[in-house]
Amino acid sequence: MIRRLKYHEIDFEKYSHCLENSAQRKYSATKQFLDLTSDKKWELLVYKDYEAVMPVPYVFKSGIKIVHNPMLCQQLGIFSREDNIEINEAFLSFLQNKYLIRVYAFNEFNKFKTSLKPKKNFLILPENYETVYSKYSPKRKRKLRLDEDVLKTSEIKEISFDQAESFIRDNFLGADKEEDIELFILIFKNMFEADCLSFSAFYLNKRIINIIVTYFDDFTVALLGTFNDKESVKISGASVLINNCIKENIHSKIFDFEGSELPNVEEFFRGFRPELRPYHIIDYSKKEIIKKLLSLKIIFNQ
Structure with missing residues (x-):
């Protein structure tokens, strides 16, 4: 019934x-x-x-x-x-x-x-971080080895919605209409105010070049968005941010990549060697x- x-x-x-x-x-x-x-x-x-x-x-x-x-x-x-x-x-x-x-x-x-x-969809299940990292593809591991000059001038920070909003707007890809972007932004804002969303930023020379947006609860961390400065893609800041989030959470939480049907995004995710979960x-x-x-x-x- x-x-x-x-x-x-x-x-x-x-x-x-x-x-x-x-x-x-x-x-x-x-x-x-x-x-x-x-x-x-x-x-x-x-x-x-x-x-x-x-x-x-x-x-x-x-x-x-x-x-x-x-x-x-x-x-x-x-x-x-x-x-x-x-x-x-x-x-x-x-x-x-x-x-x-x-x-x-x-x-x-x-x-x-x-x-x-x-x-x-792609997931990494809870596991010791060293074990998870050992499964990364050789290419992903290379991307995570930043040049010495980048290491000296970069840092990762957790930032507020207000700090993230303009960068996300300027680097938003994939939305068909302006109202779709506004709805995404509104949902991000409401989730942040509900204390279940975080914005992690990669700074280079004190300037944001990458942001990842993650939703979290007691069991899962879900990647809801990745935003990148087009001129700084080769720095691999997004890889560093995702790896850092995995490192901080994977011992007790599922990391959910939220999948993608776009070949280049799928290839990027697969570099972390997640499980395919259709x-x-x-x-x-x-x-x-x-x-x-x-x-x-x-x-x-x-």
């Missing part, structure tokens, strides 16, 4: 208990992360008495509710004490029959009978959404 609950109907204590004790636990499904990335525009599918749960974020387009993973939220899906294919299929069927869907991403642990589109998504084009809306005449409770 799967029920659909609006945000105000969710028992967040039961939801959190299910998530934290699940076989699929993901930081991106926590109430805090979803609230910050979706502006509390999410609801919940529940199996029995919170034995399994599935958060469903949405946006409104022309007054129509459409399922869409929020910016910076890579994986959601079904969470339960044991991953169960039959229950997962029931959730998938409910989602597809009751919602209009643009993009929804399941987590790496969810298994299905239905064939779904795979995407890539996950699956369902997505529909705008034409497919309109066709389904017209044919099924779905009425949404808004």
Whole structure:
């Protein structure tokens, strides 16, 4: 029995208990992360008495509710004490029959009978740092050996949102529209104020040339953004920042690279020798959404 609950109907204590004790636990499904990335525009599918749960974020387009993973939220899906294919299929069927869907991403642990589109993600699991470093590619190790003159004139600092904002704006790549950049910036600001986001900067000659943005909780550090001065790419400041973050956290936390479908970014991540952890998504084009809306005449409770 799967029920659909609006945000105000969710028992967040039961939801959190299910998530934290699940076989699929993901930081991106926590109430805090979803609230910050979706502006509390999410609801919940529940199996029995919170034995399994599935958060469903949405946006409104022309007054129509459409399922869409929020910016910076890579994986959601079904969470339960044991991953169960039959229950997962029931959730998938409910989602597809009751919602209009643009993009929804399941987590790496969810298994299905239905064939779904795979995407890539990369993780380094908790381990002794020396062991993790020993697995880096020879090229990555070379990149981390900075020249003597760079060592003398560089430093790593944790900085505030206000200190990071202008550099991020000036070096933002990958956003299609200006409003997308503004939304990214707003989410970064809100996360920083919620004390779950950090900005680590690589300074050369007292000037920032790289920033990495990481989200953190008790179990995971997730790389949400890497921003680089185009004129200083050869310095490898981003590699140094990521390695430093791994060194400080990998003894007790997962380091999540958040994947990439861009070949050059994937190659960069693979230099740290992470584990490939594919996950699956369902997505529909705008034409497919309109066709389904017209044919099924779905009425949404808004």
